[in-house]
Amino acid sequence: MMQTDEKHLQEMITQLDQLHHDALELEKKFAIAIKSVHPSFRKSARNLLHYLSLRQHDIRHLQEGLSRMGLSSLGRAEGHVLASLQAVRDMLCQLRSCEVIKKPVPVSFDESGELLEKHTNDLLGPSPKKHGTRIMVTFSTDLAHDHELLKRMLLAGMDCARINCAHDNEQVWEAMVQSVRKAEKETGRNCKILMDLMGPKLRTGPLKPGPALLPIRPIQNELGQLVSPAKVWLAPPGEVSEVPVDASLPLDEAWVAQLQQGDKLRFRDTRGRKRTLTVMQRKEKGVIAHLFKTSYIGTGTELTIKKESALERSAKVGQLPASEAPIYLRKDDLLVLTKEQTPGEPALYDAEGHIVKPAHIACTLPEVFSRVKAGQPILFDDGKIAGTIMEVNEDNLLVKITEAKESGSRLLYDKGINLPETKLNLEGLTQQDRKNLAFVAKHADAVSLSFVNQPEMVEALHRELKELRAPQLGIMLKIETKEGFRNLPRLLLTVMKNHPAGVMIARGDLAVECGWERLAEVQEEILWLSEAAHIPVVWATQVLESLSKKGRPSRAEITDAAMSQRADCVMLNKGPYVLRAIELLDDILKRMQEHQHKKTSMLRLLHVSELEMPTSDTAN
Structure with a gap:
């Protein structure tokens, strides 16, 4: 061999x-933290620190050299850092005829x-027979009865x-x-139950009530064609349907x-459009009718039966709840x-179209007002509306909208607010989370901590449990959140004091906070760090969303679903499909x-690779 x-x-x-030495040095610095983790995670915590040490270096030049020699380039070292370094060093020593020094490795x-398989089984249940990735589904309210x-x-x-504790109540849960x-x-199948605590989510406050109006919409496809009529429950006030329906109208009991089944109920909606409800099923307390066209029904809307034998031809819809005025x-x-x-309330304008009073809406977390700064960005409703904070006062913030639809973007009650450049330093559990946790601890297999930013929030959860x-x-x-992502290593070391534990990549808010262009790389980094800690990952948000909600997936969603196999669990959102x-x-x-398998391509036999030798005729 040349010099x-x-x-x-x-x-x-x-x-x-040097990489091996630095990894052990970082482990020494965090010796106390390692001792405090659950015994099941002790080796994993050490390996996580070794991986963090490895990623403090730029080793791309080393990787290229190893790859050219046909050796491992350390690209899959996450779960076994020191073992990977040791194996590559041994091979290089064989080539150089130097002494192979065997060093102890924790994993x-x-x-x-x-370790990853055990931790995943403990948190998410046994591996499915057909594939190793679990499927999680967010429950909608109707599943309490269906x-x-x-x-x-x-x-x-x-x-x-x-089950999301931000919706419904303990009776439904x-x-x-x-x-x-x-x-x-x-069925003989296992199903783990995960319940979400709402966490310190910034949301918009209530809106001034609008008119008592109920929009009812049948399900349509992308072409606007009817897929399924709206199911409407007609009954005396206070009577609830036994089966899921799309809307309920209070009417006179008699x-x-x-x-009766087949009756046609004619009416004009609040826009003056002629519409018909068709009675499909008689129940003990009321009837279920089908509506085939979108209608806006208000308190006092008159329904009329088109048959001579009816004792009372018409009835008016009773008191409906006030609608939201966006x-x-x-x-x-x-x-x-x-x-x-x-x-x-929306903005007030004078006769000439000038703003007399800008629109205003409340924010659910008062801590925000003492921590934001003028010039910082603010986003609403998953980034659909963006703005810049112009003024910060003790009781209010003045925001200038920088991104919205030309026709106007709707801002409603209970929509998310993101402050990607603001450090909120929210450390404890909210009062509502503590209340819900008592139910969760009694009924669920795992609890999900939403909008976790600081290790102190995890410590607070440990104390409550x-x-x-x-x-x-x-x-x-x-x-x-961006803050949660930045603090991920410390969050992992803290949550590992409890067993079992996992990580969910909530790509909706994460994309808003970190920027759409950074979501892919942020997602990768979360996968790497979690695998280094041997902690299972849930791939969440908008997986096959179009299929679940509209009945047909997009091509990009199919590819996304295929890529989700790299996680340990994939979450689907609720929807009619x-x-x-x-x-x-x-x-x-x-x-x-x-x-x-994870990042590794598995080279099974490919049928497309089975080439037939050309015959003499085709060769010519």
Whole structure:
């Protein structure tokens, strides 16, 4: 071997030794933190620190050199850092005929996979038979009562149920939990239950009530063609339908009692459009009718039966709840964000079209007003509306809108607010989260901590679980803010004090906070760090969203679903076609398992590679 080759080999060996040394030094610095993690995570915590040390160096030149020699370029070292460094060093020593120095490693190649598999099983349940990636589904309210659909979802491939505490109430949640447990017994399939705490989510406050108006819309496809009529419950005030419906109209009890299947109920909606409700089914307390065209129905809308035998031909719709009056915002508009929970209102204009008073809406977290600064960006409703904070006062913020639809973007109640450049330093659990946690600890297998930014929030959750005598409850960290992503290493070391634990990549808010252009690389980094900690990852937000909500997926969604196989679990959102989404995702994951494991391509036999030798005729 030439002298230059000897020198190059020695340089690489020296660099590997330095990487190994630095990894152990970082481990020493965090010795106390390692001792405090759960025994099941002790080796994983050490490996995480080794990986963080490795990524403090730019080793691309070393990787290129190793790759040219046909050796491992350390691109898959996440789960077993020191073992990878040791293996590559041994090979270089074989080439250089130098002494192979065996050093102890905390996690071997085999042990890395075993640790991740165990931690995933403990949090998300046993691996599906068809593929190694679990499927999680967010529950909609109707699943509290539609047991047959829930059972079909379980049989189609659902492994985990997600219940969001930001919606519904304990009565609905308990019905969902009981239905899941019943379906498990009936199908013989396991289903873990994850419940989301709302966390310190910034949201818009209430709006000034609009008119008592109920829009009812049938389901249509992308071409505007009818897919399914709207199901409308007609009954006396206070009577609730036994089956899921799209809308309910309160009507006189005697008038409803005379309705029969097939009756046509004519009316004009609030726009003056002629519409018809067709009675499809008679129930004990009321009737279910179908509506085939979009209608706007208000308090006092008159319904008329078109048959001579009717005792009472007409009845008026009773008192409906007030509708929301949205705030429409355009570029360069001003918006006042208030600390006081005063109902929001649109801007007021004079006769000449000049603004007399800008639009205003409240913010749910008062801590914001003491921590934001003028000039910082602010986003609303998953980034659909963007603005810049112009003025900061004790009780309000003045925002100038910088991005919105030309026709005006609607801002409604309970929409998310993101402050990507603001450090909010929210450390504890909210009062509502603590209240909900008592229910979660009793009924769920794991709890998801939303908008977790600081390790102190995780510590607060640990203390609450200890008080509730539920330290065994799994914890899922939802990474959905720029601050949470920046603090991910410390968050991982903190959550590893509890076992089991996991990470959810909440790509919706994360994209808004970090920027759409950075989402892909941020997602990759979360996957790397979590694998280094042998912690399972949930790939979430808008997976097969078009299929779940509209019945047909986009091409990009199919590719995204295929890439999700690199995570340990994939989450689907609720929608009328969620069953089809589960079935398709299950099929995609099964197919992709043959081709990919995490970042590693699996080189199975490819049928397209089976070339036939050309005959003499075709050759000519």
